[in-house]
Amino acid sequence: MWRETIQRFGTAEPVLPSAQAEETALLERIAAGDGRAFETLYRRYFPRLCRFLERMTRRPALVEEILNDTMLVVSCNAHKYRREARASTWIFAIAYRKALKALKHLDDPVEDDPDEEAARIEPGSQPNEEMLRGQLRHVLDTALQALSAKHRAVVELTYFQGADYREIARIMDCPVDTVKTRMFHARRQLKALLPERMEDLL
Secondary structure, eight states, rough: HHHHHHTTTTTOOOOOOHHHHHHHHHHHHHHHTOHHHHHHHHHHHHHHHHHHHHHOOOOOHHHHHHHHHHHHHHHHHHHOOTTTHHHHHHHHHHHHHHHHHHHOOOOOOOOOOOGGGGGOOOOOOOHHHHHHHHHHHHHHHEEEEETTTHHHHIIIOOOOOOOOOOHHHHHHTTTTHHHHHHHHHHHHHHHHHHHHHTTTTT
């Protein structure tokens, strides 16, 4: 059930070869000092990196700082990008390392943001689709928060960013088997957390 629940919120569309070539060309132009190319790449990656960093860190206040640090590295090191990996893999690897570094300096517990909590259904009322999706998303987000940062990253990269295990291994700088192990544990935890909480909403 948990897998279907995640997929209901939209898996990332596959990156087309033409888009990959365009991003590689943007990095080449950035390496040559083209500021407009950097602005284009920044706008393209802003929503994707925001989502990834919010999921991974669970600290919305840190997201913009980590994202800007990530894109600064991209800007300064575009000349180091090699085509063995997709541009997105390289950029997400930088974001992942920046997020881990930021988390090392923090040990405060993360509280749920009441402003982001899904609207509750009043007794006797019929939930509409938007309200139901909001509650489902809140339950899913809460379950994901129970995972470690590395496990959340694997789930996010797989189901919401469309990365395969080999790409995730590059991003996380670990063997593919380690990625598979992390996904196994993440799935097991989600399977244990979601069904009981989802029955009342499905």
